[in-house]
Amino acid sequence: MDSGPMFPYIDNPCRYASLYFCMCIDQNDNELEVLEIIHHFVEILDRYFGSVCELDLIFNFHKAYYILDEILIAGELQESSKKTVARLIAAQDSLVEAAKEQESSISNIIAQATK
Known part of the structure; x- marks a missing residue:
């Protein structure tokens, strides 16, 4: 009794400059849509x-994951507007900076x- 392949996924490696991106998808998913999502992600990362x-991805992997989370929900494209994603990321960055300033003032x- 053969139940099919153990891992029923197709991976789609894409190369942008010196970076490679790979996304695992179900066999029924649209490969062209996945390529478009990867391209969209790379354009937002470039912006x-x-x-x-x-090195940007190594030292700022948390920001790359945040950007990916803004683009995708449950593997489906959530936000296709680059301007909206950029605005949301800028708002998140300002919240992080405000939290750092508040932490610094509390430490002071x-x-x-205690002196």
């Missing part, structure tokens, strides 16, 4: 990091109180 390179208050 965010300047010309994205391997604690340091002064």
